[in-house]
Amino acid sequence: MFGLGKPRSRFGKWVDKNELLQEEIAKKANVGNTTVSNMCNDKNYSPRISTWVKIEKALKQLGYNVKREDFFDV
Numbered sequence: 684m685f686g687l688g689k690p691r692s693r694f695g696k697w698v699d700k701n702e703l704l705q706e707e708i709a710k711k712a713n714v715g716n717t718t719v720s721n722m723c724n725d726k727n728y729s730p731r732i733s734t735w736v737k738i739e740k741a742l743k744q745l746g747y748n749v750k751r752e753d754f755f756d757v
Contacts, residue, residue, distance in 0.1 A: 694754040695723030701747065712741035722754075729755045 691699065698705065709719040714737055721728045722738070730738065735751045742749055751757055 690724065692723060692726045697754065698723055708738065708741055711744060712737040
């Protein structure tokens with residue numbers, strides 16, 4: 684179910700490995716599904732700091748402690 688052979692960014696691979704749903708992250712972070720999809724699929728995509736703060740906060744609420752530098756070149 685997760686990954687399905689699609690090209691994935693480092694963030695996308697992490698999402699798949701942890702069996703998270705993109706929709707779940709988007710809803711919890713109050714960002715668009717397209718934003719999370721871009722973060723997971725586009726290796727060259729780098730979210731704005733304000734977007735990442737929302738994503739990071741949502742992931743912490745889900746029990747994950749991650750940093751932007753883990754996934755994106757800053």
